[in-house]
Amino acid sequence: xxxxxxxxxxxxxxxxxxxxxxxxxxxxxxxxxxxxxxxxxxxxxxxxxxxxxxxxxxxxxxxxxxxxxxxxxxxxxxxxxxxxxxxxxxxxxxxxxxxxxxxxxxxxxxxxxxxxxx
Numbered sequence: 001x002x003x004x005x006x007x008x009x010x011x012x013x014x015x016x017x018x019x020x021x022x023x024x025x026x027x028x029x030x031x032x033x034x035x036x037x038x039x040x041x042x043x044x045x046x047x048x049x050x051x052x053x054x055x056x057x058x059x060x061x062x063x064x065x066x067x068x069x070x071x072x073x074x075x076x077x078x079x080x081x082x083x084x085x086x087x088x089x090x091x092x093x094x095x096x097x098x099x100x101x102x103x104x105x106x107x108x109x110x111x112x113x114x115x116x117x118x
Contacts, residue, residue, distance in 0.1 A: 039063050069101035
């Protein structure tokens with residue numbers, strides 16, 4: 001139980017730290033967030049808990065495919081906000097764009113034998 005609480009604390013600390021950095025510096029915050037900290041942290045926890053190389057490799061492989069459909073959001077969100085759209089409307093549109101991009105990515109990946117639908 002102590003280990004699980006430690007995992008939560010470390011992970012939450014990193015998220016809060018990065019959000020505080022982003023408040024002070026847009027570029028530094030974006031740079032840090034663009035680094036795959038969560039993926040690295042998850043792979044660390046998997047390794048630490050003895051999950052094995054195959055599990056970690058599979059996690060990294062699928063993370064690559066799941067990141068791709070999120071990328072358009074980072075172009076659409078600032079465009080919508082700069083056009084005067086509200087944050088919540090922009091966020092909803094970005095969620096829709098991401099869902100559509102995920103569906104397209106899943107169809108594309110399937111051609112390469114990668115099944116992304118859990």
